[in-house]
Amino acid sequence: MSKRIIIIGGGIIGLLSSRELLRRGHEVTLLEGGNLRGSASSGNAGVISPGHPPIPTPDVANRALKMMLDRRSPLYIPPRPSLSLLNWLLAFRKACRPSHYKMVSDVLDRFSMRSRELFDPLLKEIPSALEASGFWELVRTPEGLHHLVTERDRLEKAGFDVELKEGDDLHAEVGGWDQTVRAGLVHRLGIVARPDELLLHLAERMQAEGGTLRTASKVSRIHRDGQRFDSVELESSERIEGDTLLVTAGIWTTRFASDLDIRIPMQAAKGYHVMLEMERPPDCAAVLQEACVVVNPMGTHVRLAGTLELSGINDRMVRRRLDMLAEATRAYLSRIEQAKRVSEWNGLRPCTADGLPAIGQVPGLGNAFVATGHAMMGVTLGPGTAELVADCIDGRSIPDWARPMDIARYR
Template sequence: MSDSNRVVVIGGGVIGAASAYHLAKAGRAVTVVDRAGFGAGCSHANCGYVCPSHVLPLAAPGALWATLKTMFARNSPVKVRPGVVLRDLGWFLNFARRCKRSHMMAAGVAIRGLLVSSRGLYDDLIRDEHLECEWQTKGLLFVFRSHHAMDHYAETDRLLRDEFETPARRLDGAALAALEPALRPGLAGGWRYEGDAHLKPDRLMAEFRRVLTGLGVEIREHCPVAGLIRRGDRAAGVITIGGEIPAADVVFATGACTPQLRAELGCRVPIQPGKGYSITFPRPAGGPVNPMIFEEDRVAVTPFHDNLRVGSTMEFAGYDDRLNRDRLAYLTDTAAAYLKVMPTGPADDEWWGWRPMTPDGLPIIGRTPALANVWLAAGHNMLGLSMAPATGKLIAELVTGTKPHLDPTPYAPTRF
């Protein structure tokens, strides 16, 4: 295909891969470039949830005070460094303004659209492209230690059931133990979202590479972008350390690093890196069979065929690229408090990644205000894997001028 039909997708994570897939299926020539390896960022070792249950944004009533308290807590699932707040005060003030029910509900509607669309698109993608990525439709179990927290969550369940058509099944003590014998006795219970699913992220990205290559997509790794070739209000191509790539359209799927590309984008992108962690072990005998979130402690556990992954936490520490072993210890100590059996040998993988957090909890999807053929697909908060197929489809629709399957207005870059 000619360069007049080429789209350059900057970013080889799950959002970039899904965008490249749908663009290629729409008949466009596609080149994916990434400054590191394809699938090496937040798409590598997250917990793998595809979760329509995660409708509500982080910015919710009470979230501000809970977040502020973490500055002084020795160990908590969310950590905020005071220096980061001072340096990026505008982001945190914007977040604070969003911690109202009206904002939460509006964001929830837009989040749900992407989640529900992606859940169906994953079924199609896995069937049509024969993806081998450990796809499992076992739902997602929210587990509670205390009866107070268990009963309090009933209010959230009622909200999700009545306003977002996302009900859970309540499992009190004995029912929870019957469903998941790997849990310690004495837990209060759980809530199970049966429409959720999970997969192994690194396997998904390997399969995406296979499918994209088969569609003729060019993938350039270890190829940092130095800028755009500009002609008036359009980009004529992308400048990389490996040379120039002509392009009819450019898509930035650059996750938490997007604010560092402000000069190229010509607009402000309010994304804050929220550092998440995971640790992956060989799967132990007697370990859990269901993916679970220990909601009071915000720790997640995902069983894969050969591994057990423990992940989550949120650390607002700027672009700190160090692995904080205290956060890994928090994950394993918390999991051990819930599970009868924990792995005893060395870990297969210890990992961290920057989640692209926006103050309103919504991703940024759409045309940049400064350049007519440059598009953003970033800021998916903690739900990049869950939202990727719908985001990729929406980007392809916007780029090709096809009627979008979702209203793109709530995700527009111009909302900031």
């Protein structure tokens, strides 16, 4: 039966969910507080990476204290008096246990594989924003190579198509990188995206398919009538009613905790990008493993993206961290010295403490749903999330394998 669905948040999760819900015959109104250009979904690195590991890993737990204190660490947690941060860190530490890491990786591997299948029609529809070219993970050090071997074994075991290349074999396949790069793991299922273009295309398509998109429409409150969602209220005081609510507001989903009566333990993990104009950009997208920087060539430009900083919900640009992107990349691509910086950006990843997204029906509110908490994998997991949350809205229960992602775990 067709429902009138209101979606809050026009990032990648909101737009892909709109697309799926419209395809299933529902009526969709998407309310976006901004203009589709500022969110994590438009400024991210643009690497769709099935099999990507979660943030909480046994290895991160061992390095956490050092990272908290080291301003130059790619993962940086500036000390600040915050009870929610402290609780999040305690839960995060628990999630780094090997048994939890294994469970989370298994779920994310399966989910990202399903999501990858669902990208196929999008690849045909939006060739200007999505290319199934695969991407590389590049390393310079013996420790980096050791990491690649471990990753290759893990990914092959889980059924992903990867291959390790070293020395001349590597440089014969990837053009433009310095000889200091000693090995690379190619992720053949990877897709390279132009995130800004992808969002704008999805926004255009959802309107062409009959959906309503309202930008500059920030929701200030969700109203309920007992155990049912009733309407949303915009900052302008306008009220909009619907049969069903879906909240996909990224990290800002936490602002609706009291309206929805559910607390999702999430922290904003700030990331940065710089856009460079460059004469001969490298000919493939790559994750620079030791530097924790992603390099995504886009025509005559290159996007360098990375760093993960738990400094709360704000858009403060910390120059030192922004500059770290180009500095760290130079060791793999010295020609970057001559490149001209044309723009800078930062955005917030919505990170749960347990490393899994939070998807499904809000406990105690029969007609309200949430899909958020995708951390470093929002684009990668986008189509799978849209399918899963649309299934929930259509009354299907979450399959057993995906149950660890059910938002009901925060009941």
